[in-house]
Amino acid sequence: MSTRLARGGRLIDRSKPITISFNGRRMPAFLGDTLASAVLANDQMMVGRSFKYHRPRGIMASGAEEPNALVGLGAGPRFEPNQRMTTTEAFDGAETASQNHWPSLEFDIGAINNKFSRFLPGGFYYKTFMWPRSFWKNVYEPFIRQSAGLGKVPTDRDADRYEQAYAYADVVVVGAGIAGLTAALGAARSGKRVIVLEMTPACGGRAVVDGFAIDGQPAEGWVAAAVDTLRGMDNVTLMTRTMATGLYDHGYLMAAQRIADHTPGDGRPKQRLWRIRTAEVITATGAIERPLSFAGNDIPGVMLAAAVRDYAVNYGISIGDRTVIVTNNDDAYRTALALLDAGLTVPAVIDARPTVTGALPQAVRDRGVRVLEGRGIAKVHGGKRVTGVEVCVQAGEGAMIEELGCDCVAMSGGWSPVVHLWSHCGGKLLWDEARAMFRPDANRPPLGADGRGMVRAVGAANGMLTPDEVLTDAHAAFGDGTAPQTNAPDEARMEPVWIMPQGAGPKLRAKMWLDPQNDVKVSDVQLAAREGYESVEHTKRYTTLGMATDQGKISNINGLAVLSDALHQQIPATGTTTFRPPYTPLTLGTIAAEARGEIFQPLRRTPIHEWHEAHGVEWEPVGLWRRPFCYKRAGETTHAAVNREVRNTRTNLGLLDASTLGKILVKGPDAGKFLDMLYTGVMSTLPVGKCRYGLMCNEQGFLSDDGVVVRLSEDSWLCHTTSGGADRIHGWMEDWLQCEWWDWKVYTANLTEQFAQIAVVGPNARKVLEKLGGMDVSKATLPFMTFAEGQLGGFNARVFRISFSGELSYEIAVPASEGRAFWEKLIEAGQEFGVMPYGTECLHILRAEKGFIMIGDETDGTVIPQDLNMAWAISKKKPDYLGKRGQERSFLASPDRWKLVGLETLDGSVLPEGAYAVAPGVNANGQRNVQGRVTSTYFSPTLNRGIAMGLVKHGPDRMGEVLDFPGDGGKVHQARIVDQVFYDKEGAKNDA
């Protein structure tokens, strides 16, 4: 059984007991434990089940490479699925629950898949779910969806908060093991700005567990001194609990800092995502131990050798009384020594190498442990935990030589450098034959903005595995003088072992797990190769090798070695799959950071926003603005409110908050020439003080924006744009001025937010302005389409005599800071004239009754002004304007284009939005032919019936014709083609 030893555990604080729970069982632990060490201290070897066969799964590793030990952590608003137990710190009260089993971890129905595993080979999904086709929707997909994913999705809103922060450095050192610390000291002493990122709470990496001396002092003391030195330097920031998750172009590094993961609810942000820009990255990310592929290597109790000694040394945990070690290298002997030091027994070390002569094996032999040379494991005994192993000859086929009883198997197949960050941004790898590993190719690093390498790998991350190699390599990155020296013994060469024993038959190979989470075995990869899968990327997807939540950290190298063997090619010819960020999963909260709730997205408010809010507004989003759709009175429906606003504006007085309209100042000697190019009409000839409606098209000729242009002075114009178009049109203007017509003397300024703009509309509009007083707004002094500046009721105002409603109308701009006060003044002064505010729906109806187009309704990016019968707004005299050439192309000049008309239903009802008018016959796809569509449709309270506009083929030539518009439920709406102006065609009211 696994248990806590009486002594030891350098990372735990035995004076601070805590309690966690696992599947409802309370377990004592200590501060400093991970969830993994906490459950192991309580004999919980089995922590989950595999994805496909639901086989029992135990903890295999002690770090980020752990494939099995994922749990749901917390409850309610703090529940998080798929938390890796080996990297999650235990805290008092932590509730954990295992995943992927039903009804319980101990007894699982899905484990029946295991009995049928020979019917569930690699590529099973592709083979099985192909036929019959009709089964996909009703049988296969629901089944796959139900079994997809491991953890449960949280159901509550996340109680925690997250944030991001930016940082800048000359050098970021990733990893604070002895390699990272050495490199960081070198960089820091040379005066560089250094950030050191360490994913665990403690620095030192493997060295402090392996226990050699550096420069004469124990590694732990050397590490503590190095950390102290770095923390004392102003140019160094050292962050623990911070995982470098991805490296991107130009030295852009992402790192997730766990701040309150282990202290939930203490008021601090749970995590902070660091977005770091650095000139150089040093990856000192260490290496990951490889498992060995022998039958039964997935049974709980079979662990990585270094993890077994991590648990003993760091947490004072015994996985079992008797640990058999199986290895192909010297490093695993350190595990034997650590276990012997802890008072545990090692029945034997099974070494696949024919002769074993190194110093570390000798030290183990000296303590009376048998070293079985040239041997392997044929098979592991046990179900939910290991009970023993069968020893065989590594060179043979798996015949048992002897059986060893044990509770734990510590395996080591050598080490693979962690090359993820190096690879994220294009760094290439080389296959080091002697070390049997892929490691960074220093000649092909990821390149920075200057075309030079921006990453250097040092230490184990660079393939340097012995302590002296590590320190020499890391020291060379920045240091001069001599590198720190250790007393670690030399290690003999490892010997690659991809399957154990070498000649294992099909039965054994079908029990050799490569990817324990996704249940991919040696036999599956070999089958894929036989079926023609040659690319490692294809094999990955076909077999799901390395696609589990650990992303193949321990499985990839073994898998591609097996694939290479099956394809009879060298490992570098097979290559690796692509290393993509993030290195370990990032929670979505950390990525979203502050962008939630009120500050999920910027909300643009006009100066009158709060008044609307206090007066029954129903909002409509317009870009990032909110505009009043209508103002509802007590007990009123939206429809009734809109109709009331329309009738009142037509008969009395309406006020519209038009502040969102774009207002762009264009000034300079070439401003007139510039506007003549931008608009289809002529703006350069507009007299000072006059307004003119204009259209803007893109280069293709399609209508892009519209609005009223005002000539403010000899060399300045004010261009009104649509509410949604202000920023886009300002950018469009600057684009032409900066990139194409850079020598034209024109400046622009976006004044949209400088002014609150209020439309004062209706027969009583002039009366209320006259009541405010200060300016002559009479028809004689301020006729239609003119502009004046002055004092209105004590406010500095620009008054535009323009109309988008067909009524007598003034648009009045005042400084935004006075907008609310001016609005309230108008409301107060307007009481005797029947004033009511109105919203955008009323605005739409008023303009539709007048047949005015709306950008975004009558236009959709495929409509040209000519389609809207607006040739009158296009100058024939100008040699050019943006869109002119486009409009001359055959399709846009075709007489067969759909053109704007009014539509009037025969029964007075309202046409459905976007409805199509059908034509006889069907098209090549068997669909009904169409000849037009509805672009705007409303109930007109003024006319008391439905009105609409639409684009219809040859429309203006077909006045009086009736079209069929099929609607929902088989209903056909019939509408007659009419003039688009439904109200006051002669414009008398407008010109009052």
Next chain:
Amino acid sequence: MPNAVSALNGKAFSGFAQITEAGLQGMITLRGDLASPVIAEAVRAATGTPVPGPRQVVSAGGKSALWMSPDELLLLVPYADAAGIAAQLTPALSGEHALAVNVSDARAMFRIQGAKAAQVLQKLAPVDFDTLGADEVRRSRLAQVAAAMWKSGPDEFTVIGFRSVAGYIMGLLENAALPGSEIA
């Protein structure tokens, strides 16, 4: 003028740094050839300062000139004077291709005060505050909106953003200054 109210009417928040909407502030956008002696004279007349160099802010007697782009300055003057100064700039610049316009009401201004004021902005703006000069203004963004910021005192930063998103900016700053979220 007596009716004028700034975007958030001086709203304040006290976290690990003090956040304040700074109230009405006169601002004038000036575009033109920044090397021109006419512009230099006009800037001196308006603010009492020389034309700032690239990314520079220069101040004198409570007025400032901020470099916005190779052909654009932002002049900070008292709110009540802004319209008048902008109006005087136009004749002062006659004969010069230039644009001077009052934008006081199009903006909102914030102050972030306290020993850890930079940390508030560090969470929102991709700006290296350790190397930001004492007289350097940075046009960047706060999360999703445009902003300009500079170190306006020993423990103080000033931020200018657009008026319509003043509420969003205040929300960002408050959230970033919540106690317990200090960076180390």
